[in-house]
Amino acid sequence: MTTLRTSRAEAPSERLSMAQIMDTVTDGVLPLRFVAYDGSATGPQDAAYGLKLLSPRGASYLATAPGDLGMARAYVAGDLDVIGVHPGDPYELLNALGDLRFKLPPPKTAAAVARSLGFELLKPPPPPPQEARPRWRRVAEGLRHSKTRDAEAIHHHYDVSNAFYEKVLGPSMTYTCACYPHEGATLEEAQENKYRLVFDKLRLKEGDRLLDIGCGWGGMVRYAARQGVRVIGATLSREQAAWAQEAIRREGLEDLAEVRHSDYRDVAETGFDAVSSIGLTEHIGVKNYPAYFGFINDRLRPGGLLLNHCITRPDNRRTSTGAFIDRYVFPDGELTGSGSIISAIQDIGLEVRHEENLREHYAKTLAGWCQNLKDNWDDCVAEVGEATAKVWGLYMAGSRVGFERNVVQLHQVLAVKLDDRGEAGLPLRPWWEA
Known part of the structure; x- marks a missing residue:
């Protein structure tokens, strides 16, 4: 498998592409292909499975709710697409994602990521209508497990x-x-x-x-x-x-x-x-x-x-x-x-x-x-x-x-x-x- 990773930003002042941001927050070899709306890409060129980030709103979902919730919001809303799998059974892609390891970048690099995304992308968009209220709100309302x-x-x-x-x-x-x-x-x-x-x-x-x-x-x-x-x-x-x-x-x-x-x-x-x-x-x-x-x-x-x-x-x-x-x-x-x-x-x-x-x-x-x-x-x-x-x-x-x-x-x-x-x-x- 041919692995191609985008070059990481040499200086924190650089504006990073979406693919560079992905490289910054992941550890080791990316086990899938990642393609973004800004034309950047990273991960193995011949990977059988991958993700395609389609819009800035999708980036905002990912940035404001890291992990499975942000990815789900972007995917359900139509801002993130799957490559190489059927949406009815994305098992192979999710199995590959199970090998993905995230890391916390150093403070200067994290600041560069924030600058690259910009203030607007760091504001949480409204979640898709399929999403239920957050657990903390249900707990605060005292309603959980009442009839x-x-x-x-x-x-x-x-x-x-x-x-x-x-x-x-x-x-x-x-x-x-x-x-x-x-x-x-x-x-x-x-x-x-x-x-x-x-x-x-x-x-x-x-x-x-x-x-x-x-x-x-x-x-x-x-x-x-x-x-x-x-x-x-x-x-x-x-x-x-x-x-x-x-x-x-x-x-x-x-x-x-x-x-x-x-x-x-x-x-x-x-x-x-x-x-x-x-x-x-x-x-x-x-x-x-x-x-x-x-x-x-x-x-x-x-x-x-x-x-x-x-x-x-x-x-x-x-x-x-x-x-x-x-x-x-x-x-x-x-x-x-x-x-x-x-x-x-x-x-x-x-x-x-x-x-x-x-x-x-x-x-x-x-x-x-x-x-x-x-x-x-x-x-x-x-x-x-x-x-x-x-x-x-x-x-x-x-x-x-x-x-x-x-x-x-x-x-x-x-x-x-x-x-x-x-x-x-x-x-x-x-x-x-x-």
Whole structure:
């Protein structure tokens, strides 16, 4: 690969080109091609992937919000373009960006960068309309994780368009990590296998009662109902609930299955044989884990099982998501390590019996969703607009990189509610097929 870097400014008084500024703030060999609106360029001339900065406003986005947020703003607004990849699946470019290292230039060089950009470019432009309010403002307003605020956050992400999700997620309409039975399995096979795995871990059988919290479009609800289980699903998304109820009607499962447009906290029924929470814990807020798992404990009968399936961090020290994810994808979302989740489950009295990490499975799931978005790009853009479609491609491809590089993980935790004598009533060894 031929590497061509622009010459760095010899004197801080020089006016730097956009490419020279890129060279100034990056360390080592640039792993991609960078082309700017001022005619300057840097990075390998024969690089397969790259970025094209199209306007001064794009430079302003990058300068005033360094990192993933500034790049996302410029990209979503149409001021930054990708080279060599499809916007529905920019995985290869984002994987290369994962090797990019930034550095803080010396004070004199930083001053030269500021002079070169000029006062106007150092004023933050208004963010694209797809962006949610900043986290600090939500915290200051005291609204995070109230019923009203949670409904608003879910609406921001999940009520985009059912038709859009049908194109991206495929026939299963399942927006959680699949479980691949083998390397060559299709996305649909892997999603069906995930529901089978959850069902089996919960030891469900005909006539049992299941509560599925954060049920989405009802995939788990309908899977369990097909096996004769009576199921209540709850989702804060009105569009999801409507789609799920119609799917239940089409399959003739009305006597067994119900999906409510409801906060899970409003489910009053108790005595469930099992509770599944698939992809909801990320939205709860770490400080609310005791109340959340306490609610689940109260809904289970003695001997009842919980299966908690959620994205986690590889450590237990941090909780906040990145700026791009918080503003464009999951407002108010929080991630912590599986250890924190297990501790919270144990602290309310449930006994943890098993946990496993499906990190690589989520990377494969995201690759499947990106392929669907790419294959149906024109229809998706027609449905939600190009800017929103670009957000999804960026988010899913970036998340794939995160799962592959162990920035994030996916854990399933199985727990049981013991009876008054401390007995679980479970087999001595795992009873499901992995």
